[in-house]
Amino acid sequence: MSHSGYVPALRFDWLTPVYDPVVRLTTREATFKNALIGQAEMQGGDSVLDIGCGSGTLARLLHEALPELDIHGIDGDSSILGIAKAKISPNGEGIHFVQALSFLLPYPNESFDHIFSSLFFHHLTSEDKLTTLKEILRVLKPGGEFHVADWGDPDNFLMKLGSYMVMALDGTETTRDNFEGRLPELVLSAGFEDLKETAALNTAFGTIRIFKSTKTRE
Template sequence: MSKAQRSYLPAAGRDLFLPVYDLTAKVLGADRARQVLLDQIHFRGEEHVLDIGCGTGTFAVLLKRRLPAAQIIGLDPDPKALARAKSKAEQAGVSLRFDQGFADALEYPAETFDTVFSSFMFHHLHSNNREKTLREVVRVLKPGGTFYLLDFETSESSSGHGFFRLFHANERMRDNSESRILALMDDAGFADREKMGTRPVLFGLARAAYFRAVAPAVGRGQA
């Protein structure tokens, strides 16, 4: 099946909302949550980095500004979002690459990247695609490379105020609990994983969680 034939959920949920996606993400706290993630990471500065589900490129551009010597690729299946990402990079005066593709079928050789990021994308995926995506991340990471996942987190129970119950009513969001994400990372073959912390988003009505997972230190030898 070609990229054009595969279905996907656009970054804004619907193409109609794409023009206001960046402003909405900023107002609701997603941009600040991404900055907080980067503040917790020590970079060498010349890494090969992949941002899966890059959407309109906000995080990829932020990465390139912080790491001008790094080789950064943003990946997304949505050509309309990628067009905005490329324009955003040009306006920011940074040079980086954007590829069209799916996170569960990465078209990169094994052990290519030092670091892989996913920010506010994971909850878009169905359960089987999450498993495939994490296995692909392990495959393309260099030995000892690191995967950082930032996304909305649901609690283990459906208790709480109405907004949390609304989250739990969505099948994909129910899969975004701490225990479920860590279990998926274990099943994918990461050597180590941890939850780094949480941060309120959506004006305190929801929370985002930071996860870190490390690829095995010994090469896997996959092509």
């Protein structure tokens, strides 16, 4: 259930230990996370933030793709961060996991070259999505890229049926924007000036849509 400011990965704390296998088996995880990484124009040394990083799978994939990246992951839930930290070697591999909420990111303005979010925004109300998007814009460097993968409007009737299961688990208050296809307009209303959908993947629980936006240079 909702804690102070966040909804756990599978809504209930007791389901957190099975988050990784559930996501791996039901969301075509490797395909969509590698597509998300593949759209980023990254160079070694770039600073990267994974917001709502959960169990750290995307952060690990980012490290494998480009070991010189300076990778930061934030999540509100200390339990799932424990799973993420256990996945990295004692030297940290250039990955820093921090417990924090998306509404007040613990970083100065213009800190990151890339910000990623995967299966995260459907955990937030419309108002919290907007607050978070404005924080993302604040900590992104001019010319920096924002990459989103999350549930979107279902591609067909079967996907609509799948999406009902996510709504039943995570609640309609936070998932409605996603399944009604309103994430792009929220991104634009927060101040991003462009957004394009780069891919859509049908899964057991609905359609995952992937977007990319770039923060305008002054």
